[in-house]
Amino acid sequence: MALDPQAKFLLEQMEAAGAPPMDSLSPEEARATTDFSALAGEPEEVGKVENQTIAGPGGEIPVRIYTPKGEGPFPALVYYHGGGWVIGNLETVDVPCRLLANRANCVVVSVDYRLAPEHKFPAAADDSYAAAKWVVDNAASIQVDAERVAIGGDSAGGNLAAVVALMARDKGEISLAYQMLVYPVTNHSYATESYTENADGYLLTKDSMVWFWNHYLQSEEDGKNPYASPLLAEDLSGLPPALVLTGEFDPLRDEGEAYAERLREAGVQVEAKRYDGMIHGYFWMPGALEQGRQSIEHAAKALKQVFEDKVVTR
Template sequence: MSLDRETEALLFWVGSSTTRPLWQHDYERARAEYRRSLTKTDVAPPDVGNTADITVPGPEGPLRVRKYEPARPGVASILYFHGGGGVLGSLDTHDTLCRILCHDTGATVFSVDYRLAPEHPFPAGVCDAVAALEWLSREAGNMSLDPARIAVAGDSAGGGLAAVALHETKGRLEARPAAQLLIYPALDLRARGPSRKELIQQFPIPEEMIHWFFNHYFGTAWPIADPRATPALYEDYSGLPPALIVTAGYDPFRDEGAEYAERLAAAGVPVDYACYRGTVHGFMNMGRVLRVAHRTMRQRMGTWLTEQWDKVGA
């Protein structure tokens, strides 16, 4: 594999920067720096019909959710979990991505403000993700949405939460969700894949950054044997919704996504797997400098999601 030219230019720009890496900051400063960095790389968001911050029942009190409604509301919806290692990220950092999903698919998007570490360590975020999916499935009909046309999606750590929420709620929802969209998901604490060994210094999540995330999220004792922390440990993949799994060639988490796709396929779950070989983790938030983000979002993800919703009841 080789880097595409735009990603190569991005890495040159990053390498010439004097900015301290995020893992050298405390978590509050790191959050501010992460938000600031995305203002430089994210595209201008498209218009949608309406947005509103709402609250839904959470495991330990109200859970904030941002609702994006398309100009012409339909019956499909997307439940979205943002990335950020369980420590960074927010409704605002992934606002543009959610607006694009809403605009391009015509679905109502619900972006979940799950609790972050270190204030709320594992499994708080998992519990919030499960509660949010149960809420949307239960209340979809009351919002003129179809519980059978829900897509569960997320990127990076949020992709892991999406996968866990689907496993933990299997057989308990009003209807099986129509799709799962996992964007360069973090799925295996054990770091067994070659990509975790070959790409230990790869921007934007070198090994130091990954350990910084895990130490904040899990504390000193990582729950390696808990499938809620390592979704690759779930044994039964049957009955899960069709999946689109997107990875990047220069991403330490690349092989985790590929292996998870294989496990789903072996269980009879329809899977589309796409590795964008010339780019890096987090590229979906870099549309201003990486055209691959536009191609992936608007030509691959939006089309695929629409196809899954169209299959429901067909």
């Protein structure tokens, strides 16, 4: 397939702006200069938006809770933003979280987990699990039905959602209804065909992924840990149903699709969809990319269906 015309235009604009490559920056510089909010479009009104902090393994974790209009208890989505575990924050995914809350009619709890390199692996994963557990344990206080809690995220956030699903199964403390994985990082490896095809020129580059991983991991050995590379988990059975979205012109395409296939082989119900012509980051860009908006609509519809099915089968 050809590059989507809207994505092509966006890449041309970015190239003309002449921003330095991510891997040439310090983490602080990358955080200060990376802002895709203009591409997200106008934030939709939701019933209520509340910022608070919750207890985490390394101190307080900021969260933003989006509650739709209407009467609860609602189902919930615990959402982890992308940014290679190094950049990104609650603002990065504000518009997508609002859209998901309204379209899936669920509470969305967006999690500001600790970032690397100040907090290396497994800090982000530990915070992410703690946030999911907090939502289940404190469901009534935020108008949530504890039996209908899903997790999701994009890119590094998709990695964290997949890892939280593994942790929840392994620890046996909480039960999760669904995992929504948007172009997730699943393996500390750059050996796929999509890494070769899309190494440069499509927003996320191979060099920037190397930069992200190097900041996140304490050692190469950490990269073999399933809680960093869920694709390397020996057993993927017993995990919640999954939606896996990928993009054609994304270095992460193949590892996301490989994870979907592994889940399927393990008996997990999976829906996998590749957005043809799309670059990495489209989920953040519903204001600039029609397929970005479509992907959010798709995810919300899948969430809503799972949440409704959960009620019927109870």
